[in-house]
Amino acid sequence: MxxxxxxxxxxxxxxxxxxxxxxxxxxxxxxxxxxxxxxxxxxxxxxxxxxxxxxxxxxxxxxxxxxxxxxxxxxxxxxxxxxxxxxxxxxxxxxxxxxQVFRTQADTRHKPLFAAQPAASQWQLAELHRLATGRGVQVAVIDSGIAAQHPELVGQVIANENLVDERPTPAESHGTAVAGIIAARADTAQGGIGIAPQARLLGLRACVQRSETETLCTSLSLAKALLAALQRGTPVINMSLTGPPDRLLATLIDQATARGQQVVAALDRGAASFPASHPGVLAVADAPPLPSGAVLAPGRDVPSTQTSGWGLVSGSSFSAAHVSGLLALMRELGGSREALSRGALVTDANGRIDACASLLARSSSGTVVHCHRLVKTPE
CATH class of the missing domain: 3.30.70 (Alpha-Beta Plaits)
Structure with a gap:
């Protein structure tokens, strides 16, 4: 490719x-x-x-x-x-x-299995799910192919389109891991649970997994995927990848932003990091330092779905997936364009997201949750 x-x-x-x-x-x-x-x-x-x-x-x-x-x-x-x-x-x-050529942001140096999901403690996931589960919200996953028949993803992927070639969408590890972090099912007796387990995924294969360490995409394949997300009006668009600035992709992202769709992208601090650097895109990293406007989310030693079973993944690709799942929860509660903006996320001084406070700020259900907040909810 x-x-x-x-x-x-x-x-x-x-x-x-x-x-x-x-x-x-x-x-x-x-x-x-x-x-x-x-x-x-x-x-x-x-x-x-x-x-x-x-x-x-x-x-x-x-x-x-x-x-x-x-x-x-x-x-x-x-x-x-x-x-x-x-x-x-x-x-x-x-x-x-x-x-242009784009690469996903996975760090394959961290491979030992780790039993707990970081979001379970850092984001108090069980408490969040008392407020919202992402029901009725669609998230576009622009990535490599999703293993839609994985036991934790069966029924979660409403479409699995291959925009790279004419073949059926293959199961590839990066896209499958991103999908699992966003929306792995809560009603099975194995594996973990997605941030938004009742969200539904639009799988848009725009990247090719060449090896365990390399997943590549091009300007055209990514443009086709963004076009599909635009035409479907998908409210959250996850792009766990990075590359050089690209006018075609920027134009499509601007269209998505104008329509109230939120693009979430992985941050690569060592490069130009497009699309994360583009105005209106929510840039997400797994560790500081952060450029202005970016946020921190769990992304180290995260158990997630693989093409066979579960594995441990690390990198800002998977931090972005966490935020896409959180935005799906917020969309369920708020339903407005404001719910999908950077300003609706509550963060501490270092850019770390307080997921509990972010959801409580959107909730009007009266449900009592017991979250130990990292920062105060804005008045």
Whole structure:
């Protein structure tokens, strides 16, 4: 995946304005008529003029572009970003960019099994579940493939789409671990319990697990996943991954934010850390120090679902999953856009989330809970 992506470019051609588009809706009739073939002819012409191979396209109606994938031919050693900059000078193009590669944020150095979930004590999970369990809330997991038939995830994954290739979604360890932290079932006699055990997951496979230590995604696969989450209106979008700044993904994230959807992303303190660094995205880490606006959540030695059984995981990928689960609880209680914002989370001076106080601030049920709060609930 990474090797192919390094030779690819994404070229955005503007879609017609909605009232000029042929047909009445996106999907069934969109793309029929003159506008779609005309864009393909233009893309083919641009590829020929710039010495590129045209591969495929993916219409992205919410942001008004048709995304064409082009590739440098074998033996062409031009830097892809340089070619993209040349393409972008053409006024018929909305923009062009090199394909970026993103990596999940798992730390595989910590492997010994540990019986207790950190959230059980740090977040007093049993008490939280007296207030909310995430019932009726959907969370999009943009990641590698989820093992939807795992005993702790059966019935939790409402869709498991493969946006990398045409095959059925494979079971991969990173996406499965993230899914388990968010929504592992509470009604089985084994394993642990998710932060939001009655939430439902939209599995969007945009990443490929190449080995136990490496899971990779590209600009296009992540864009397809964000587009799917946008079209479904999923209120919480988990992206336990990081990479370089990317205009296409930023544009889609801005659309999600404008619609009241909250993107949660893993923080990588040693790099540019996009999308966590993008405005409106909730950046989550497993340890300090933190940039402004980021939060801390459990992420070390966390038992979670694996493709077979349970295992121990560590890293900010899994801290982000904790926060996505917490936001699902808050969404159940509050249901408003405010419930999904950074400002609705109660934290201490170091950015550590007080999950109990965050939920109590949203609850009006009168349920009595006994949480030892880390910080006071704001007046």
């Amino acid at each position: 990474a090797e192919a992506a390094e030779r690819q470019l994404l070229v955005m051609l503007p879609l017609p304005k909605p009232h000029f588009r042929p047909g009445g809706g996106y999907g069934g009739s969109y793309g029929e008529g003159l506008s779609s073939p005309a864009r393909r002819r233009l893309a083919a012409e641009l590829a020929r003029l710039h010495g590129l191979e045209l591969q495929r396209d993916w219409p992205m109606q919410p942001i008004g572009v048709d995304c064409f994938v082009m590739r440098l031919p074998a033996g062409d050693d031009r830097p892809p970003q340089q070619v993209a900059e040349q393409l972008a000078k053409d006024p018929r193009i909305a923009w062009a960019q090199a394909m």
